[in-house]
Amino acid sequence: MLDLMLADARTPTGGFAQSGGLEAARLKVEQIPAFLRGRVSTVGFVDAAVAAGAARGTDPMVLEDEWAARTPAEPLRRAAGRQGRALLRLAAHVRPGALDDYAEVSRTTPRPVVLGLLGRALDLDPPEIARVCLYDDVATCCAAVPKLYSIDAATALGWLVGLAPVIERLGRRAAEATVLPSASAPLLDVRAVLHDTHTRRLFVT
Numbered sequence: 482m483l484d485l486m487l488a489d490a491r492t493p494t495g496g497f498a499q500s501g502g503l504e505a506a507r508l509k510v511e512q513i514p515a516f517l518r519g520r521v522s523t524v525g526f527v528d529a530a531v532a533a534g535a536a537r538g539t540d541p542m543v544l545e546d547e548w549a550a551r552t553p554a555e556p557l558r559r560a561a562g563r564q565g566r567a568l569l570r571l572a573a574h575v576r577p578g579a580l581d582d583y584a585e586v587s588r589t590t591p592r593p594v595v596l597g598l599l600g601r602a603l604d605l606d607p608p609e610i611a612r613v614c615l616y617d618d619v620a621t622c623c624a625a626v627p628k629l630y631s632i633d634a635a636t637a638l639g640w641l642v643g644l645a646p647v648i649e650r651l652g653r654r655a656a657e658a659t660v661l662p663s664a665s666a667p668l669l670d671v672r673a674v675l676h677d678t679h680t681r682r683l684f685v686t
Contacts, residue, residue, distance in 0.1 A: 499560065500625035500684040501618060502669045505676035510630055514640050517619055521647060523664040525618040527551050528593040529655035530662050532614040533607035535597025537656075541583055544594050547661050554670035556677035558589065560686045565590030568599055576602040612652035619644055628683060 501520060508516055531548045535541055552558050569590060572580045579602035580595070587594075593614060600610030619641050626637040655662075673686060 498685045499621050500686060501622040502672055502686060503622050503625050504629055504682060504684045505672035510632060513626065517622055517640055517644060518647065520666060521615055521619050521644060523666040524669060525615050526651050526655060526664050527662055528618065529611040529614040529652060530658045531593040532597035533611040533656045535594050536600045536605060536607045536610040541594050541598060545587065545589055545591060548591050548593060551663055554673040556673045557686060561592040562590050564592040565595035568592065568595040572599045572602065607656040608652055611655040612648060615648045615652055625684060
């Protein structure tokens with residue numbers, strides 16, 4: 482049940498304020514499925530590998546540096562830090578004290594690192610937490626679709642379901658990675674920086 486809680490959009494971790502770069506991309510509806518696949522296969526995959534590493538027991542401070550090196554856009558780092566702090570608040574309720582030592586020393590609290598540490602505290606194994614991370618990444622984008630486009634939310638859910646085999650495959654690869662992947666999506670970074678300057682945006686990212 483605990484993996485379902487972490488993947489539930491109603492869990493208060495700030496996902497509702499994110500579009501995963503969808504708002505900034507300004508795509509046509511027919512382009513969105515390819516965007517989702519591209520995102521989950523690049524930055525989503527990197528995040529999942531970081532989360533799996535934290536769940537495995539890798540030094541979170543090392544993971545923070547590795548993740549930051551793969552996330553050049555400052556707005557994305559800030560947003561991930563806010564989501565990480567939200568996860569720390571959640572951890573204080575579901576596993577009191579488990580992440581206190583990390584919270585005292587971390588200044589950036591990126592979401593994938595905190596997610597992996599919380600998964601470890603909840604006895605979720607690396608493949609499980611990698612899958613949760615990937616699912617949450619795609620689900621966040623899909624939840625934003627009806628707010629940005631005149632489209633049935635069930636259509637966006639269908640895109641998520643269609644990516645289930647990809648999520649499963651990438652989750653296994655992320656959990657098995659001995660070296661963190663460096664997959665990137667430069668347009669996401671560029672758009673995130675520009676999007677951060679907009680005063681009439683709906684989403685943080």
